[in-house]
Amino acid sequence: MQERKEINIEIGQRIKDARERAGLTQERFSELIGLGPKSVSALERGTVGISLTTLKKICCILSIPSDRILFGGLEKNEVSDLTVCLEQLSPEEYKIVKEIVLKLLEAFALKK
Structure with a gap:
């Protein structure tokens, strides 16, 4: 062992x-x-x-x-995890993710 x-x-x-x-x-x-x-x-x-x-x-x-x-x-701040993920995307993939996130934030704002 x-x-x-x-x-x-x-x-x-x-x-x-x-x-x-x-x-x-x-x-x-x-x-x-x-x-x-x-x-x-x-x-x-x-x-x-x-x-x-x-x-x-x-x-x-x-x-x-x-x-x-x-x-x-x-592990307190998982934003850094997302940053690392986003940095690995191609410019085209990043644009798609950005649009999705903005739409989600907009939808969350409407719920409040």
């Missing part, structure tokens, strides 16, 4: 939490980041460390900043 380092445990838990918030199973998540399900399980349990390559893939797939995985404690 591999020894678990505290930092690996913390990072693994943050990855698991982010994956679950995204609604992804370990199996689907492993496909998206190019690791096997057993590797994802080991990563989430903290029995293995994370490479920079894997960290980058995870952050891109989950649309979260690496600081959230490495340091945690940034």
